[in-house]
Amino acid sequence: MLLITCPWCxxxxxxxxHYGGxxxxxxxxxxxxxxxxQWAEYxxxxxxxxxxxxxxxxxxxxCRRWFNALRDTVTYEVLATYRPDEPRPDLAAPAAGGER
Known part of the structure; x- marks a missing residue:
């Protein structure tokens, strides 16, 4: 079973x-x-x-909130989770907490 860290919960x-694409x-x-x-491409x-x-x-x-996750599609490992108003984490930088 996969453990995912909600940024709020x-x-x-x-x-x-629920996966959102x-x-x-x-x-x-x-x-x-x-x-x-163009519409079909979007x-x-x-x-x-x-x-x-x-x-x-x-x-x-x-909490029923949306958030973003960086997931490795090969290993299925969740590398990081972050709120939609936060920038995508730089995986090359050392992790300051949370998942990684």
Missing amino acids: GPRDETEY QAHVPYPENTADLDDR VFYRDNPKGPFAERWMHGHG
Whole structure:
């Protein structure tokens, strides 16, 4: 079982969370100007890297807040979690606490 640390509630079992897709995908500024191809790319096309990947998660059985997580897609290890208003953590820098 995977243990994920909610930035507000602390470590909880993965069954309390809902996956929300790739993090840091900006909403298009002028949606009316998008053609069908551009709209489909925004809605459906996402990165699929091997290694650390920024994802959105929601603590459905807790505070019900959205947060971001860096998860290794090879090992499934959660490397870090952070609030949406915080920058993506630099994994090369030493960890100051939390997951890592």
